[in-house]
Amino acid sequence: MARTIGSYGPKTMEAIRKAGLRLIFEHGYSAMSLRQLAAAVGIQAGSLYNHISTKQELLFDLVQDHINELLRQLDLALLGKQRPAEKLSAFVAFHVTYHMTKKREVFIANSELRSLEPKNYDAIVKLRGAYERRLAEILAEGVSEGVFEVVDIQVATFAILALLTGICTWYRPGGRLTREAIIAAHEKLVLSSVTPGGTASPARTNPARTTPVRKRSRPARSVAPGQQRD
Amino acid sequence: MARTIGSYGPKTMEAIRKAGLRLIFEHGYSAMSLRQLAAAVGIQAGSLYNHISTKQELLFDLVQDHINELLRQLDLALLGKQRPAEKLSAFVAFHVTYHMTKKREVFIANSELRSLEPKNYDAIVKLRGAYERRLAEILAEGVSEGVFEVVDIQVATFAILALLTGICTWYRPGGRLTREAIIAAHEKLVLSSVTPGGTASPARTNPARTTPVRKRSRPARSVAPGQQRD
Amino acid sequence: MARTIGSYGPKTMEAIRKAGLRLIFEHGYSAMSLRQLAAAVGIQAGSLYNHISTKQELLFDLVQDHINELLRQLDLALLGKQRPAEKLSAFVAFHVTYHMTKKREVFIANSELRSLEPKNYDAIVKLRGAYERRLAEILAEGVSEGVFEVVDIQVATFAILALLTGICTWYRPGGRLTREAIIAAHEKLVLSSVTPGGTASPARTNPARTTPVRKRSRPARSVAPGQQRD
Amino acid sequence: MARTIGSYGPKTMEAIRKAGLRLIFEHGYSAMSLRQLAAAVGIQAGSLYNHISTKQELLFDLVQDHINELLRQLDLALLGKQRPAEKLSAFVAFHVTYHMTKKREVFIANSELRSLEPKNYDAIVKLRGAYERRLAEILAEGVSEGVFEVVDIQVATFAILALLTGICTWYRPGGRLTREAIIAAHEKLVLSSVTPGGTASPARTNPARTTPVRKRSRPARSVAPGQQRD
């Protein structure tokens, strides 16, 4: 049979990316077959190869494009913000908004890192590091100015990112809350979480750790998002 | 010919579960092949079927046993705690500790729900709901006593769980921080996050939502942890 | 790598059907492996799935197409025949001829019904019933006109069909007898078998059968050709 | 778990044979797994090997014992019969009765010959030949005495056997007809079928067959019951 409507010409690549995002989001990268993907696009499996080079490259492109866009927009969102609290607010608002808009991209970029081949994995983790560093720097600045208090900056960075990223596992447009309410809820949680006060004392580092850090027993690229890099 | 070398006897099942946990954690359920699993155990692929009935059942058992244990231990940890703040502290300490001890089980139970067949998925989601409810009730109690302040209890529940569960993606024993420090860091973040004060106003619900809630377009069982159920 | 040698193009499906017929005839459906079949066709086992959807579907299609063709040709053969004896002669001649020509299809359609899944089984048995009814009606007509005599029409129908169908277990082209001789031999047997005369009395029905008919203890779809339906 | 009731001691072998008969009758030899068989008996698959040597031997024993018994009883049934018609009546009555009583054994012995390994196949076909010869001799005797008329003795032998053997595909105790009625119905059909009269002329043999008989293209042991041996 000839090709079906909706799959013709230069729009096919875009249809592949879109269907790929959805299918990987729903089933995971290795559970998604290229036949499934092709069917969703309305073409035969072999025809995919007119547009992608391999399944792996499709994943890599989706993830890479997402992270680049994320970084680009984050920098726009932080533009002109001065004080740490202001920056943190902007970070939260941006992150939440972005995750509500692009929950599939975000989810995949977090959960399918382990499906990337080593070279691709390294490239993505490097990009992701840049994003995390933005938050870590905001926290560090706030702590050094005395407006934030955390037990450990690294832990707080990971924890806040996890908190914010959690959205894409449950958010659905048209749910009970408005976007603004969801953003507000997260701003409250995050800003309060680093507010000074309470009984917390600074973290003690591990005295047991006198031997050199062991090589990890599992492949460096196994799980997302924050590999223990401290 | 009968068996020559390799694992034997009643320990095999335990070895399968252990290797299964590790491999699913590292590669994901559908990326783990039973050949791999058998090799890790030291038997032939077909021999797995003396111990499991299907690959799917293995996943289900691992997840179910984990959640049952999690619930059981949580209730022990909360025993005798009275005030909401006390309960929340205990919840955080328990959750973090458990996640550091059993990070693989926890990670799988969160990330592989979508790999469960509908019947199994439903059973697990039900169990998980019981766990989430424990936290939601603590928050609700604190809010009604005026000791906690959140914009929205549901959102706060999901956010705190996401924050806490994030640990199992980066924690590794023997890292820079002691367990106690990690627990303390999370207690600070979580307890502060719900501390009254700040400018937050109560969540406005979505005025746009006048039509009945649509059926979701993707399978009900796709992603973890908190399906939009509000 | 793509294909190198072997069958190609639109002829493959026909080759699969032909080889499938032969292999099922020789070894039986469940004893025929798809590897064998693929080897007979000259392709890889997996390549079969470009042409068939499952092994079961292949069997079903072979059987269904055969029975449809059988019915179609039978009706042609009976066209214009008036008297019962004439009809019975035509039936025998047609049946024997067809079974000599398509002995594999015939044999499979009779012996592999039990290998059909329930839904497929039901469909085929229904078609087969139509064929059997043609014969039963000829006999009934002859009996009511007094030109045939049988003890029981149902039993005679089954018996004559069994007699005629037996051919496909021993016929081989180029054997000792001409086709015409084989047909003549069967016409003599069948026509004589229902000729009036002899000592036979009408069948007594079973007096022991006072209780309702029990459900059969084995699956309704086990053996061919005539399930006890009286 | 220990062994279940009904499977203990010297009765196990009998249970295996009985369950084996049923399962092969219902599903066919190669579709019956030894695990199924063991389950039907109430033991583990491995335990079968305390009683049988291989799956193939089980089939062979079932078939061989059946045919031996068949021959033995046939000779008893023919004892003292003098005239051909008397003999043929006795043959039919015996055959039908036996097939109603032992329809599973009969069916298997006819349909699973192709599942026998060459050596076993040869042994069984030899035995079966003895049985067929009994009928062929009765017919030949009747023909030479002028009380029977057939176009071809070989064809008539096969056809009558097929007719009679068909019973085991539809007979079920407690059906509409009494055993006696079924026997009577078959006696009428068979005796009439060889009654002299009618227009049939003796079979012409195949003039085309001038070349030596080709070797059969398929394995000598493929199908039942009457290989073309003329």
Next chain:
DNA sequence: AATGAATGAGATTTCATTCAT
């Protein structure tokens, strides 16, 4: 740029059979 048919590897699962206990 799409199809349809192919490949070779590999997926999960079942099989007959073995044997220490």
Next chain:
DNA sequence: AATGAATGAAATCTCATTCAT
């Protein structure tokens, strides 16, 4: 005589990928 756990082969079927058309 039974069990339970093992083997190695093979079952059906799916996969990513290739390529002549």
